[in-house]
Amino acid sequence: METVFGVEYSKPEVILMQDTGIGVAEAAARTCYDSFENSENEAIRSIEYAMPDRDTCGKINTIEESNLLNDLAWTHFHHSILEHANLSFLVRGTSRGVLQEHARHRIQAISVRSTRYTMSSVINAFVASQATNDKNFFIDKVLGFDMFVTCDEAYNRIEIGAIYDKLKYQASTVENFNDIAVAKSSLPLLEEFDGNSEMLFNALEEGKKKRNVGDAFKHVVTDNFKVDMVVTFNLRSLKNYFTLRDSGAAYFQIRWLAQEMMRKTPSKYLDLIIKKG
Known part of the structure; x- marks a missing residue:
């Protein structure tokens, strides 16, 4: 931290x-100069005489040093050959x-x-918090998700509180909020666990996830x-x-x-x- x-x-x-190794990059460079025989690496030199077999390719991919690549990189600044290593x-x-x-x-x-696919727990926490109209339940629950790069709890509570306020506003302006927030098969849980946010949250987490739930709620996402x-x-x-x-x-x-x-x-x-x- x-x-x-x-x-x-x-x-x-x-x-x-x-990592793919630097051997192919040397082979690429020596293809440009037709200089396989000058390599300090035996596997590269062998390309001068025959197409490399699987065993030779394996040896090429384990090459640790290449004088030619070093020369091209730092003397001639011929960097395009580096594109062959990933x-x-x-x-x-x-x-x-x-x-x-x-x-x-x-x-x-x-x-x-x-x-788009990984916001279910946040939305479930909000929906569950509405069973008791408890903003602190939402904040405490989301705080445990370790969602932010900031580590200060007081700061993160402010961040989560702002997420709650945005979702609360959306819920007040969208007639079918619960329909877009939870899977259809989980809607009966809202009535079954009305008045118990913790049990409702757990039930929603165990139930089917709403497909593409993030589509409706990306507005709560911050750079944090x-x-x-x-x-x-x-x-x-x-x-x-x-x-x-x-x-x-x-x-x-x-x-x-x-x-x-x-x-x-x-x-x-x-x-x-x-x-x-």
């Missing part, structure tokens, strides 16, 4: 799920504000936890919401990402993420994209 501008934030967690990261606990920043990086594959994502960069794009986002000028939350991704990136990649010294 870290305090920024008077507010305490949690930092994201990152794991490197997959890394995939699982990120947990960053914010939707960071997600907006990520969208500015054009060349990436990104899959993000969807508010935590998101999880899997993001894949080719090495050239990752170089650009680290250059821009590990900068003091970058938004502090995406800087934290870039720094954690960098810590989880093996040195064989960093040596080609991060200048030493």
Whole structure:
């Protein structure tokens, strides 16, 4: 956790799920120069004489160093060959504000936890709170969901209270609010557990989830919401990402993420994209 501008934030967690190695990038570069025989890696040299078999491809994908790639990256700045190496990261606990920043990086594959499909518990908590008209029930329940990158309980109670107020307003203006909030099969539960918010919440959680429930309630989502994502960069794009986002000028939350991704990136990649010294 870290305090920024008077507010305490949690930092994201990152794991490197997959990396394709630098061997294919060297093979690509040597294809350009027809120089397989000059490689210090035996698997690459063998391409000069025959198409690589499965075993050779496996050896290529385990290459840890390449003099040619280092020379092209730092002497000739021929970075297009780095696009043949890819890394995939699982990120947990960053914010939707960071997600907006990520969208500015054009060349990436990104899959993000969807508010469209994953807001059921929040909406169930609100519907249950209406059984006793208890705003504090909603705040206490949602507080336990660990939904925000901010860590200060007093601040988060304000955030959750604002979500409640927006939902309360929507409920007062939409005639069929419960129909859009819970699955049809769960509607009888509202009458069965009227007057008992805790039992109603538990029953709604155990029941069928309303399909696409987030469609009607995305207006409650703020930049403070935590998101999880899997993001894949080719090495050239990752170089650009680290250059821009590990900068003091970058938004502090995406800087934290870039720094954690960098810590989880093996040195064989960093040596080609991060200048030493």
